[in-house]
Amino acid sequence: xxxxxxxxxxxxxxxxxxRRMAVALAINLVLVAVGVAGAxxxxxxxxxxxxxxxxxxxxxxxxxxxAAALAARPARGRRTFGxxxxxxxxxxxxxxxxxxxxxxxxxxxxxxxSGAPDVKGGGVIVVGVIGLAGxxxxxxxLAAGDREDLNLEAVLRHSAAxxxxxxxxxxxxxxxxxxxxEYADPIAGLLIGLLIxxxxxxxxxxxxxxLMEAAPAGLDVEEIGxxxxxxxxxxxxxxxxxxxxxxxxxxxxxxxxxxxxxxVEEVRERVEAVLHDRYDIHHTTLQTMPEKLLTLxxxxx
Numbered sequence: 687x688x689x690x691x692x693x694x695x696x697x698x699x700x701x702x703x704x705r706r707m708a709v710a711l712a713i714n715l716v717l718v719a720v721g722v723a724g725a726x727x728x729x730x731x732x733x734x735x736x737x738x739x740x741x742x743x744x745x746x747x748x749x750x751x752x753a754a755a756l757a758a759r760p761a762r763g764r765r766t767f768g769x770x771x772x773x774x775x776x777x778x779x780x781x782x783x784x785x786x787x788x789x790x791x792x793x794x795x796x797x798x799x800s801g802a803p804d805v806k807g808g809g810v811i812v813v814g815v816i817g818l819a820g821x822x823x824x825x826x827x828l829a830a831g832d833r834e835d836l837n838l839e840a841v842l843r844h845s846a847a848x849x850x851x852x853x854x855x856x857x858x859x860x861x862x863x864x865x866x867x868e869y870a871d872p873i874a875g876l877l878i879g880l881l882i883x884x885x886x887x888x889x890x891x892x893x894x895x896x897l898m899e900a901a902p903a904g905l906d907v908e909e910i911g912x913x914x915x916x917x918x919x920x921x922x923x924x925x926x927x928x929x930x931x932x933x934x935x936x937x938x939x940x941x942x943x944x945x946x947x948x949x950v951e952e953v954r955e956r957v958e959a960v961l962h963d964r965y966d967i968h969h970t971t972l973q974t975m976p977e978k979l980l981t982l983x984x985x986x987x
Contacts, residue, residue, distance in 0.1 A: 807863030
């Protein structure tokens with residue numbers, strides 16, 4: 687049995703991601719304060735929804751930073767992969783948090799639709815523009831990071847949805863100010879809630895796939911098995927497993943039966959080269975076993 691582990695070039699990217707997340711955290715803390723103050727001052731459920739979403743961003747980024755710090759700890763003892771999968775757990779929790787925030791927004795917006803709201807459109811526009819500027823800045827900082835990091839992607843989706851939500855806040859404020867139709871505000875709140883819910887669905891699904899050790903998206907396990915079997919000297923590939931340890935870290939394990947006259951080590955190296963060059967899989971565990979050379983008596987038996 688041979689175990690091959692390629693050094694991970696994404697380690698530096700992870701450190702950069704943590705710095706970007708810290709910048710986004712600072713921006714979002716300011717936006718929470720501005721959004722809550724605006725919601726109370728101007729009576730806007732859209733601002734309240736947006737502030738709630740930004741507050742979930744603060745929790746998401748804080749959780750993400752904690753997970754990233756744990757993931758950077760070295761492997762030891764029973765945890766042979768260290769704490770790398772805490773990134774995936776954080777992404778999963780963040781997705782559930784997004785869904786919970788969406789439900790709270792729906793409840794508040796529906797309550798406002800049942801009674802005549804009193805919304806100050808001008809103030810909503812001002813706070814919405816401030817929120818939009820902050821969200822765009824945070825999203826831009828995060829988008830420049832290593833996007834293979836599902837933990838960063840989780841925080842980025844929070845931030846991007848916030849930017850779109852801020853646009854909805856501004857539009858609702860303009861409608862209220864221009865037409866006096868104050869129901870535009872809770873309707874905008876409902877739309878923001880739908881936006882939040884849509885963002886959470888994909889995030890939870892992706893994190894769940896990693897936790898269930900599904901093959902990475904974009905990799906066809908059957909195709910990989912056929913490519914391995916086509917390597918000169920390979921007679922059979924079985925017990926093939928492809929999974930993701932954490933985002934950007936695919937792994938593969940398989941049993942190879944090689945030709946009886948083949949150099950086992952050379953065959954293994956050729957298979958690893960195919961996995962590395964064609965599928966970008968660097969972490970492999972390959973058990974090789976030469977096929978049995980049947981003698982004349984074996985064939986008669």
